[in-house]
Amino acid sequence: MSAPATAQQDQKDDLLLAAPKVDELAALLVAKDRPPRPSALSASLTFGWRAMLKIKHVPEQLFDVTAFPIMMVLMYAYLFGGALAGSVSEYVQFLLPGVLVMSIVMITMYTGVAINTDISKGVFDRFRTLPMWRPAPMVGYLLGDVIRYLIASVVILAVGLVIGYRPQGGVLGVLAGIALLLVFSFAFSWIWTMFGLLLRSEKSVMGVSMMVIFPLTFLSNVFVDPKTMPGWLQAFVNNSPVSHVASAVRELMAGNWPGADIGWSLGWAAFLLLVFGAATMRLYNRK
Amino acid sequence: MSTSSPTTRPDIAIETTGLVKVFGANRAVDGIDLRVPTGTVYGVLGPNGAGKTTAVKMLATLLRPDGGSARVFGKDVVKDADAVRSLVSLTGQYASVDEDLTGTENLILLARLLGHSKAGSRSRAAQLLEAFGLTEAAGKQVKNYSGGMRRRIDIAASILNTPDLLFLDEPTTGLDPRSRNQVWDIVRAVVAQGTTVLLTTQYLDEADQLASRIAVIDHGKVIAEGTKGELKASVGSGSVHLRLREAEQRAEAERILTDAMNAVVQLDADPVALTATVDGQGTDRGAAEQAARALAALARADITVDSFALGQPSLDEVFLALTDKKGATA
Numbered sequence: 001m002s003a004p005a006t007a008q009q010d011q012k013d014d015l016l017l018a019a020p021k022v023d024e025l026a027a028l029l030v031a032k033d034r035p036p037r038p039s040a041l042s043a044s045l046t047f048g049w050r051a052m053l054k055i056k057h058v059p060e061q062l063f064d065v066t067a068f069p070i071m072m073v074l075m076y077a078y079l080f081g082g083a084l085a086g087s088v089s090e091y092v093q094f095l096l097p098g099v100l101v102m103s104i105v106m107i108t109m110y111t112g113v114a115i116n117t118d119i120s121k122g123v124f125d126r127f128r129t130l131p132m133w134r135p136a137p138m139v140g141y142l143l144g145d146v147i148r149y150l151i152a153s154v155v156i157l158a159v160g161l162v163i164g165y166r167p168q169g170g171v172l173g174v175l176a177g178i179a180l181l182l183v184f185s186f187a188f189s190w191i192w193t194m195f196g197l198l199l200r201s202e203k204s205v206m207g208v209s210m211m212v213i214f215p216l217t218f219l220s221n222v223f224v225d226p227k228t229m230p231g232w233l234q235a236f237v238n239n240s241p242v243s244h245v246a247s248a249v250r251e252l253m254a255g256n257w258p259g260a261d262i263g264w265s266l267g268w269a270a271f272l273l274l275v276f277g278a279a280t281m282r283l284y285n286r287k
Numbered sequence: 288m289s290t291s292s293p294t295t296r297p298d299i300a301i302e303t304t305g306l307v308k309v310f311g312a313n314r315a316v317d318g319i320d321l322r323v324p325t326g327t328v329y330g331v332l333g334p335n336g337a338g339k340t341t342a343v344k345m346l347a348t349l350l351r352p353d354g355g356s357a358r359v360f361g362k363d364v365v366k367d368a369d370a371v372r373s374l375v376s377l378t379g380q381y382a383s384v385d386e387d388l389t390g391t392e393n394l395i396l397l398a399r400l401l402g403h404s405k406a407g408s409r410s411r412a413a414q415l416l417e418a419f420g421l422t423e424a425a426g427k428q429v430k431n432y433s434g435g436m437r438r439r440i441d442i443a444a445s446i447l448n449t450p451d452l453l454f455l456d457e458p459t460t461g462l463d464p465r466s467r468n469q470v471w472d473i474v475r476a477v478v479a480q481g482t483t484v485l486l487t488t489q490y491l492d493e494a495d496q497l498a499s500r501i502a503v504i505d506h507g508k509v510i511a512e513g514t515k516g517e518l519k520a521s522v523g524s525g526s527v528h529l530r531l532r533e534a535e536q537r538a539e540a541e542r543i544l545t546d547a548m549n550a551v552v553q554l555d556a557d558p559v560a561l562t563a564t565v566d567g568q569g570t571d572r573g574a575a576e577q578a579a580r581a582l583a584a585l586a587r588a589d590i591t592v593d594s595f596a597l598g599q600p601s602l603d604e605v606f607l608a609l610t611d612k613k614g615a616t617a
Contacts, residue, residue, distance in 0.1 A: 084509030
């Protein structure tokens with residue numbers, strides 16, 4: 001809409017707008033009692049509810065947790081399947097848990113963009129002046145994002161099952177794998193809340209995210225066994241958190257109990273949460 | 288949880304001493320001292336970029352001061368930020384609500400965050416929307432609201448709990464006159480219930496309409512402070528506007544006025560008009576009496592005066608005089 005048209009619209013709306021009722025307002029203001037502040041959990045869940053409302057009003061934001069993962073699975077399965085494992089249905093047994101991890105870890109970066117967008121609008125200032133548990137808005141974003149990751153996981157698994165993925169771990173193994181992945185992604189997302197607060201524009205958040213995400217997800221054991229890689233690369237790949245999570249999820253879904261990889265995944269999650277959670281809250285309080 | 292009743296409230300809502308905020312080489316706020324009495328509207332007046340918003344953000348705990356101190360109802364905005372947050376609400380320059388959410392959803396969200404129950408949040412939201420004349424727009428996303436509606440939902444969000452201190456940062460910038468008057472009505476209603484309001488504005492008539500005391504800020508410094516009357520008196524008690532019949536008599540009229548009224552005379556663009564600023568100082572006569580004497584002197588000199596008006600200086604004149612003075616000394 002052009003600017004003059006907007007102004008006209010404004011004028012029209014304002015003319016239709018009822019005058020404020022000052023008496024009613026005065027009556028509302030008389031009550032000076034304040035309810036006790038909400039608990040940390042309640043405040044975080046309220047922000048999670050906000051994220052759900054946003055999905056309701058802007059459903060196209062689900063594109064990146066539906067279309068994008070489908071594309072990832074199909075692309076890599078058919079691109080590499082024949083060459084690497086002889087057939088798509090064979091490769092997908094190895095690939096699917098890895099692509100699941102890769103897709104979800106990639107999707108986490110939208111958290112930073114969402115926070116950065118909120119800051120550039122006034123609503124963030126409002127939240128920061130509320131007397132509540134300080135990390136609540138951040139935790140709320142991430143709770144909302146966990147729902148998005150869950151949707152993406154279901155979509156990827158569905159596509160996988162259609163093209164021949166057969167997890168030997170059954171329902172329990174699959175659920176355990178997804179649960180571990182969600183815990184890791186929640187912790188990993190604090191990297192993006194930090195960048196969302198630190199960087200000035202949405203574009204720079206995107207740029208930095210790509211720089212981190214691409215090497216971290218591709219230099220892993222998601223696509224191939226690292227044994228054929230040069231030693232220095234193996235050193236990185238074998239110790240990358242994404243490799244640990246991918247191995248753990250792959251084994252859990254295959255019906256095994258990869259204790260070491262689960263331990264490493266949770267250890268990384270705790271480390272990321274502590275370091276980047278603290279950095280995020282420091283920036284949030286100082287912004 | 289601090290629920291301060293009006294009887295135990297301190298008399299001073301805001302007190303700042305040498306408040307400073309520096310962004311790089313720019314001293315956005317450069318040593319501001321303010322004392323805002325409880326229960327009043329205090330106007331902070333200044334042009335764009337004067338440091339008004341930065342000062343408000345420090346008082347609302349959004350920015351840390353780089354120097355000096357600020358207390359809100361006796362609580363330090365840095366050391367006791369949490370206590371300050373429970374007493375204040377901020378309505379920013381841009382609508383500080385979520386544009387993707389509806390009016391109702393925004394108010395329920397914020398009410399929940401303030402600790403209201405689900406049912407309590409819903410009813411408070413509905414009541415406020417009704418009182419603000421927004422019931423019909425309640426289910427629309429805020430991004431579809433007009434400017435006037437945004438301001439209202441924004442102020443509604445600020446009084447979900449009746450705040451002890453409300454910051455209104457340029458609440459009517461960009462509004463048409465009708466919406467602006469309605470926002471003023473809302474502000475008056477809020478103050479009538481005992482809330483202290485700190486209002487920043489670049490509109491002098493807005494400060495004139497609402498504020499009882501005014502601080503004029505320019506380049507991060509307070510350049511004048513006082514009641515409206517004091518500020519106006521500080522630049523003279525008024526001006527006399529004259530229109531003569533004959534343009535060629537203006538030079539003589541100028542000389543007579545300068546002598547008779549001890550006034551600074553300005554020649555207007557209109558060749559028959561001139562304005563004398565009545566000083567009110569250096570003489571024990573009132574401005575009106577001085578003006579009457581000047582008229583008599585003009586009559587004696589056979590100068591025909593077609594119209595004559597004695598006016599109080601507007602805050603515009605005060606503001607321009609103050610900022611000019613600063614410009615001249617800088």
